[in-house]
Amino acid sequence: MVVKLSSKSSANEKPSVLILDDEKKICSVMKTFLILSELFKNVVVAHSVSMALMKIGNEKIDLVIVDYNLPDKKGTDFIDTIKKTHSKNKIHFLLISGYLNNKALSEIINLGVSQVLVKPFTRAMLIKKVCEILKCPVP
Amino acid sequence: MSEVLKIETILSDDEVNINIIGQIDEDSNFSKILEISKNIYILNLQEVTLINSCGVREWINFIEKIPKNSKIIYTNVPQIVVEQMNMVKGFLRNNDEIAAFYAPYYNETSDRIVSILLKTNQIIDEKAPTMKDDTGEELEFDAIEAQYFNFIKQQGS
């Protein structure tokens, strides 16, 4: 589901974001929120790790929002992989999760991922987190 | 399961003094006594309030676990326990003895029954010793001698 809005500002300096979650409807909701915020040039969606890797290869992504519980891999493993393979580009990460036990939390901290969003979250919570990461004012 | 039985132990070098207080019945637990190992056990039954056939069974079970060469001396045995001892075999083992026990005596004038502590060695030929009360009046033994002193036969020599 895509909601078209009139674009006001120049899209050039704006960052792009990739959403990786195996649940299509969640990606859809988040995409709508992010588009509405008008913070991003592009909002890209992937439902599997391989799809995500392809998309990161194809375009410049500044922020990756990834679910911790992916079917084929853990979200943190994916982050690790990206960090190693795309170390030149500065990519920010936001990890979302429905449930995090102590073990998972320590993994995440070890990886240096400092931003975590716990489901269920509201639009406001998502935007606030994103702005914190990108260091821009909340619209 | 209520514990209405209390066991107090006082240890000396060669012997242990044990006070049995309360009811001897199906809930009685004598394991505390089995943790002690002495040559002489002096069991004071002064404060036993009740004993029934289940209690007797528990009692005999535990007595059998006390080392055979140890000696048990019963003292201050109340009438209810004497009656049970007379009915049941196995209460007294070969070496054990009853030092003192209570016997019922009757005062005709005041029509009262008194419990008098007798020493076993006072009983000769199954005859109850003559007892007098404070006024000097002779008291009547208020049970059947042959029946009441039966347990003495069970004691070893």
Add this chain to the structure above:
Amino acid sequence: MNNYTLYDTLFNAVTVLDTKGKILYSNHYFSILFKMSPRVIKKINTIFELFNGKGEFPNAIFERVINEPGSYVSEEIELQINELDTQCTVVIKFTSLEDKNILVCFNDISIETKLHSKYRTQLSELKNSHLQILQADKLATIGELSAGISHEISNPLTIAAGNIEIIEVLILEEKLKNEDLIKDSIRDVVESHNRITSIILNMKSFLRQQTEEEEEEREYCNLEEVILDSIKFTNPSFKKHNIKIVQNFSKKDIVALINRTKILQVLVNLLSNALDILVEYKIKDPKLEIEIVRNRDDNLLEIRVADNGPGIPTQDKSEIFKSFFTTKAIGEGTGLGLSIATQIIEAHQGVLLLEKTNIGASFLIQLPSIEIQSYTQSEIMQRARTVSKNDTIKIMVLDNEVKILNIFNKIFENEGIIFLGSANGYDALEVLENINVDLIITDYIMPHLSGLEFSKKVRELDINCPILYLSTESNKGILNRDRDELGIEGIILKPFSKEGVLKAIYQALKNKKEL
């Protein structure tokens, strides 16, 4: 009257009375029972005086033994010997003697009654503790599965919340003309809500503590459905860790006679254990296989739950079924699961065992076939009711629908009828070779073996008991043909009532007798 001294040797309290109730003699134990020395007893004239204030003397029996010489026993009588003591309970026997006096013998059953009531209390406490343990185990299981459940709920919640916010935005920006968008959003919200509700309901029904009657209840269930329920229950966790579940149901429509909630508890337990092992050991391609087999040779139903994990170490094999054995860290598992599972299966006259395997752990649940189970259940229940076994009729009902089997179960429960339920014609035939029944009711339309085919085979086995068809109106025509050829006594029409069924049964049996 010195010839009573023989009674001195008796262990029971004994007294001899004349016809006026005067105490002529009493033995030593009489003294002890009433806590009165011989001297005191001498002073008392009659037995009535002695009983006064202590208890109710059975006057009626005393009168009787005087007028009709013989031996009579009283009911239990409570005696309060003195104020300080507890009550004692006695049974009194009166016997007339040759010299016209009455021998009265007391049996002190105080200890029996005391122990009996203690036993009842403790048994009831044990039962309560047991129910609590069952409940605790359920809660613990839910706790262990909570990570998966929590995750499973948070996704639909996010979707629902998100879509509502989108609708809000659309309203704000007056974009409501776009109906499709709105419809999509609403549909997503509703779907999410349904997902969450179903998860919660599953949990609730699992957790609901059964009442004592429900505890004992058995019903006919489709085994596949029960297993699918248990998979549904643990599915969030399995999905989360990407564990594949393979269902190997060799036959369709396998019916079991079980307490559904309890068997569900056992299955969830086994699945949950397998899940934990597969996750802990990070098994590559983790897999769980569930199999249902009807073992006809042994008249058993078998359910197998096998994982491809590391298996159970040899030293643990005998320990795992014991209470409180667990290899998990503190706070992660009570260790009660398998012992409770064993207890539940054994209560179903079944067996839970660990099989020998090369890879992983394979648990096997064996339950007796429903024919055997229903027969056993019936027998046990009827034995408690009827006086002689000759009174009971044995009826077999064959129908592939569990609903129907459950209805018949209820109908026969209170009628003193032994009931054998079956859901498969071939299984039923096996059983009929060994057990004689008085009547067979068979559904006409069934998937594997039709009612007609089944009846033919029954007659081939030389079994001549009356057979009734269970069918709808439309099949009435076939009755006449089958009546002549196969001796089908009649049809019970669906929908049927209890009265209708019983009437048909008794009529068929009567007809048979008259032949």
